[in-house]
Amino acid sequence: MAGERSIVLAMVMALCFCTSSTNTTTTNGGWSAAHATFYDGACGYENLFDQGYGLETTALSTALFNDGKTCGACYEIKCYSTQWCRRGSIHVTATNFCPPNYSKPHDNWCNPPQQHFDLSQSMFQRIAIYRAGIVPVIYRRIPCIKNGGMMFEIKGNPYWILVLVYNVGGVGDVTDVKIKGSSSSDWIQMSRNWGQNWQTDAHLVGQSLSFQVTTSDGKMVESDNVAPANWNFGGVYEGNNFH
Numbered sequence: 001m002a003g004e005r006s007i008v009l010a011m012v013m014a015l016c017f018c019t020s021s022t023n024t025t026t027t028n029g030g031w032s033a034a035h036a037t038f039y040d041g042a043c044g045y046e047n048l049f050d051q052g053y054g055l056e057t058t059a060l061s062t063a064l065f066n067d068g069k070t071c072g073a074c075y076e077i078k079c080y081s082t083q084w085c086r087r088g089s090i091h092v093t094a095t096n097f098c099p100p101n102y103s104k105p106h107d108n109w110c111n112p113p114q115q116h117f118d119l120s121q122s123m124f125q126r127i128a129i130y131r132a133g134i135v136p137v138i139y140r141r142i143p144c145i146k147n148g149g150m151m152f153e154i155k156g157n158p159y160w161i162l163v164l165v166y167n168v169g170g171v172g173d174v175t176d177v178k179i180k181g182s183s184s185s186d187w188i189q190m191s192r193n194w195g196q197n198w199q200t201d202a203h204l205v206g207q208s209l210s211f212q213v214t215t216s217d218g219k220m221v222e223s224d225n226v227a228p229a230n231w232n233f234g235g236v237y238e239g240n241n242f243h
């Protein structure tokens with residue numbers, strides 16, 4: 001799908017970093033009590049800065065997210081046809097899900113069938129004036145330009161290996177992962193657990209690991225023995241990449 005221009009109109013909204021103007025309880029030294037939260041990324045990516053995505057990320061509405069299959073896809077987004085638009089476009093990677101709210105009667109941008117990008121405020125402000133809040137956009141899939149190789153973070157336990165695949169170039173969205181331990185010549189089919197976390201119950205501790213990763217355009221990249229025989233849970237290993 002990369003490079004194919006979509007003419008679908010979508011909406012973009014800045015994440016709200018609003019401060020409440022209602023009265024707050026002032027405690028010692030002028031500090032006020034409030035709440036903050038950390039949204040655990042629905043794609044499985046963890047620290048977006050450490051993992052090379054930076055602020056150039058977007059959360060996708062239900063219609064675009066496709067149960068996590070679109071995680072890792074890259075988009076070029078432009079504000080479209082309002083007075084609030086700035087010139088130019090942004091390039092972002094899909095790293096999260098914008099959850100629907102079916103009990104909300106209005107402004108439910110992340111509900112199906114709406115196509116919506118939830119951007120960080122700084123990315124939003126590159127394409128539109130902040131106070132617009134939400135603007136129509138046009139977008140297209142673009143190739144993902146990533147530095148270095150695909151990264152494989154190995155998690156789980158000796159009976160259940162979970163591999164997070166990130167920093168994927170090319171079209172970016174992984175559709176299939178196979179793993180192979182050095183003591184066999186058979187590739188083992190992994191299944192998607194959630195987002196871009198892939199799992200197998202094969203017992204591969206003590207073997208060096210190879211991966212075959214296929215993306216939505218049907219291209220496959222093989223990375224042989226990326227994790228050495230003494231790989232460990234929590235370890236991150238770098239393979240080859242799509243170009």
Ligand SMILES: *[C@@H]1O[C@H](CO)[C@@H](O)[C@H](O)[C@H]1NC(C)=O
Pocket residue numbers: 101102103104105
């Ligand atoms: C969903 O929308 C309703 C109605 O606007 C609101 O009360 C509720 O807090 C929303 N739920 C979430 C999880 O945002």
